[in-house]
Amino acid sequence: MAEQYGIKGGTAREISASVESRVADGALQPGTSLPPVRRLAEGLGVSAGTVAAAYKELRGRGVVVTLGRGGTVVASAPAVTSRRPPRVPDGLRDLAGGHPDPACLPALSPPAHVEPVPGSHRASPRLAPLEDAARAWFARDGVATGSVTFAHGALDCVARLLSTELRPGDAVAVEDPGFHHLLDLVPALGLRMLPVAVDDEGIRPEPLRTALRAGARALVCSPRGQSPRGARFTPGRREQLLSVLRDFPDVLVVEDDHNAEIADAEAVNLASGGLPRWAHVRTVSKHLGIDLRWAALACDPATLARHDGRMLLTSGWVSHILQATVADLLTDPAVSGLVAEAARTYTTRREALGAALEGHGIPSHGVSGLNVWVPVRDESAVVNGLRTRGWWTAAGTRFRITSPPAVRITTATLTPAEAVRLAQDFADVLAESQAVYGG
Structure with missing residues (x-):
């Protein structure tokens, strides 16, 4: 042997x-x-x-x-490239990226004058004005602010949390369908993924219980604006999930609330549910600018100590120039008005596509956020069919583990008039593929 x-x-x-x-x-x-x-x-x-x-x-x-x-x-080899989107072909209308509309973002204004750093910022890694703004942001939505820190974006934060909390070979419960970069990150850390089915109210309680019973030591989920399906937690679903999680007090629950300001959904989160191990992550890339690689983290004290301890050994702190830029944006009333208008615009565009598809008898999902998720029989046939009509959409395969096929359409820049044309083209493509497959 x-x-x-x-x-x-x-x-x-x-x-x-x-x-x-x-x-x-x-x-x-x-x-x-x-x-x-x-x-x-x-x-x-x-x-x-x-x-x-x-x-x-x-x-x-x-x-x-x-x-x-x-x-x-x-163990499976880390899938560090398989889910990354392909390059957008020239001449196509890009609806695959999941990015915000640049016209809805404020202009970035870094500090005009920056004094030289006197040594290291490790002793004071967070600027007080930004820490105050972050605490107010969390407190507004019922998230405890006793332990707050910063990171270089949501994935940087999640990676550090998982790598300090878990050991290679441990399992993580993840949304299915879920954020494709997270589905790359987990195996790249040497961890196993246990898929948890998602509906319009977010992760489902019984599949979550199944994953936790199977040994998941952490859960990563999105309370609203979930990518790719656009799910959001409802108060009823929140209570169901908390009931499940209370039976597994050692599990670290990580919420990625990256669409907090533009999801068009109320703040319903697990972080305010009194769990012993929790982390709630927020970023500003979707509503202030994708170049702002900054995240705020509220969590329990043990999680904070592990996160900051590891960060001190690596990058040390988030650039104070970046922090000052974010602090000014978060506290600027004019920027707040622009963000509120952006949220209304995204809602109008997302709902316009959903209504247009419904007019053709095509079911879709997308009750919050920037995307619409459309179940299909053959992802390749639909994506390629829409490509011939000038649309570039995302095949659902890179967001899925075991969930059924679908296509993700980012509606952030899609006007209502374009939504009508896209829905008609979508219906035509479906009719063609049904003819190929015999109805």
Whole structure:
């Protein structure tokens, strides 16, 4: 058996090194089952405890994962590129990116005068005006502000939270369909994804319970403006989810409220539910500008200590020039008025496409945020059909794990008049694909 797998060694360290080298050279592919502990121990002439210790080491390094009765298998390779969107072809109307309308964003005005830094900002990483503004932002929506800090954007924050809280091989419950960059990030950290189905009210309680029972040690979700489906939590759904989560007090619940100001949805969050382990992340890229790589994090004290401890060892702090820029924007009444108008514009555009599609008998989802999610039978046929008519949309495959096929359309720049044309083209493409597949 050991010869069959090419595994050698007489100590736990030698055995784990042998397995890792076979994985590195491709002899053991992702998903390959390793021999049971006792069988490998007999083949190598060592104790079962030695092999068990080797497998434990491999799990800790993210080389293998244990699937209960499914045994120990080689972990999947990190999917760091597979879900990234392709380049938009020339001449097409881009409705695939998920980005805000530049016309709805304020002009950025960095500080005109910046004094040289006297050493390091590690001792005072957060500017007081921005920290005050962030606390007020959270408090407005019922999020506790006892522990608040900053990061370089939502994904930077989530990555740090997961990497300090979990070990390689651990499982994370994620939305399905969900944010494609997060679906790349989790396996890149050596973690496993457990999909949780989403409907218009957000993650569903029973699939969440299933994922938590399967061993998920963290949950990452969006309370509103969820990408790609546009879901938002309702008060009833929030209570159902909190009821499930209270049975798993050690699970870290991470909320990514990246669309807080433009989602057109009330603030209904899990962070205000009294959970012992929680983190609520907000960014400004969708309503103030995509170049502002800044995030505010409110969380429980233990999570704050772990996040900031790791950050001090790496980047140290968020640029104070960036912080000053964000602070000025967050406290500028004129900018607040522009953001409020942008939110109304996005709602009008999103609802216009939903209504136009409904006029053709095409069901869609998108009750908040910047996107509309349209279930289809064949993603490629629809995306390619719309491409021939001048539209560039996103196939749902890069947002899905096990959920059914769909197409995501970003409506941030789509005018109501364009929505009527797009819906007609969508209906024509569906009719053509139905003819191909026999109705």
